Amino acid sequence: MAEKVNVCIVGSGNWGSAIAKIVGANASALPEFEERVTMFVYEEMIDGKKLTEIINETHENVKYLKGHKLPPNVVAVPDLVEAAKNADILIFVVPHQFIPNFCKQLLGKIKPNAIAISLIKGFDKAEGGGIDLISHIITRHLKIPCAVLMGANLANEVAEGNFCETTIGCTDKKYGKVLRDLFQANHFRVVVVEDSDAVEVCGALKNIVACGAGFVDGLKLGDNTKAAVIRLGLMEMIRFVEVFYPGSKLSTFFESCGVADLITTCYGGRNRRVSEAFVTSGKTIEELEKEMLNGQKLQGPPTAEEVNYMLKNKGLEDKFPLFTAIHKICTNQLKPKDLIDCIRNHPEHM
């Protein structure tokens, strides 16, 4: 990439807009980047006006990140192909269910040597069952490499300029620097590792552990027990990556995407909160999603289900007693109070 690097953000939700603040500022400050950053915005009408027009005139995404100015060099574009066609770096930050369709639209219309980076937390269900990583889907569809960015980052906190750390997983070393330059900010510290799969899998699996932490909170079992569940969860995350995405380094789990994100999620996240209520209220997860999350889906239970499918296929349920128990509790095959009995003889204790 001898010429200036052209950047496109695919997505304009809460997280997409927050990251646009950083990316936009970096693109205009750093000589290696083309100043103009395109942002694909799904067109909506807000009070009779197009959202793209509002963003391009007021530089505020009034729908998804109200009260924050986007840098003026971030240009909202309502057409996906138009936004992406000149990009050398495509930042994907849309709900994961849109990815296959978006990729179909983009296939053949983007630069052949472009690279992608996914900021999408979550995963898709693989055909037949199991986890399909978003970065893998992007690579498969678009035939370009796809890095990931994950960490203990809540969109609003990042937009506020609160300090946080993040991890970029990028298999190809030569893109590490340009990606770090693009996302690094004074309040947003980036570490690049090569273990892309591990980084992305951590982002999904931590939600299962957070459900376990929530159950412990709901059962009022205390801090030791919660810490034990978090630790055993981390060990199962590490083992899961070892089995299904081999070749990762232990040190990756020390990055923000690992330990830090896990801890925050287990103390502050909504998977924890709803799981706690699951125990104390006796309501179903679906009922609680309606009441507590306006019907938005929790990521923990479906992740636990897909992970369980993968474990069952390999006959490994016993080796992952925590993940297995959490899945069974979410699907009412087990009572929350049975959680501890399931991890009493954890392989880690043998």
Add this chain to the structure above:
Amino acid sequence: MDLLNVCIIGSGNWATTIARNVGINVVNSQFMENKVNMYVYEEIIDGRKLTDIINTTHINVKYMPDYVLPSNVVAYDDVVTTARDADIIVFAIPPTFVSSCCKTLLGKIKPMAHAVSLIKGFERNDDGQILLISHLIMRQLKIPCSVLVGCNLAHEIAHNNFAEGTIGCRDQKYLRILSDLFKSETFRVVVTDDADCVEICATLRNIIAFGAGLADGLDFNENTKAGIIRRGFLETLQFVDVFYPGSRLATFFESCGISDLVTSCYANRNRRLAEAFVKTGRPLSELEHVLIPGHEPLGPVTSELINLMLKKKGLEEKFPLFTAIYRICTGAYPLSRLVETLRFAREDM
């Protein structure tokens, strides 16, 4: 083989908690003698000796009133009587009493005995550096000393809440014995041979918990706090690498590492102390006494000793978080430096 005799030095809530596990486990083991001696610092409670109360009611009314000890745990008010026949001597007394206790025991115990320290904290070496309690015991009693630490708030374990502990074992042949001695259905123990690492983790986390408390006091958000915890974790790894080389990365994933750290950063006294330090603006020396009575050394003093060790090796800058917390404690840095530290910390460690 003769049966192994176990004794417990100490009768506080942690000692009493673990005495129950030990008391039950020796009875179930074919290798252990049934009677477990427990050294109890004699006190008079309502006109009765505490040792008498424990030996008749099997309840340590002073430190663990809701908790019945097995009748094979027998209280003694004399430490030499307690320990002289023991093959395994479990220490669970405040760190400041260890030295004098060892002096009393020297020459009076079995020469092949094995010590286990459950003590949180450390002593000061003559040069001001940290002296691990297990090292102190080894030096004074000239016997090997293993450690048991981990995520263990005594009252939660006493209530049979599920918890984990880590044993850092210094003698291969005790690996299994120690795990069988302390564990229970609800207290799961993992044994490693990385004893120094296990013990230093428990010490350093005081500093990190203090840092997490500063973040809470400053009303930082969760992401920032997680950043502090993570940075503290990395500096712990690095510290062990420099000062106690040869440790394994896996040890940090045991409960002595990650779990203990997490609990401390969300529930521990250091965290509360730091939060109060920020919110009240009162000096630490004042707050420590009011807020946190007890024997366990806290974040500020730990950071002071650690800083001394770092300074001697010219490594202060390589440990930006530990250094910043120390300087915030002394007033050399304003609180705002805490986040600055994270911002400019080197990542290529």
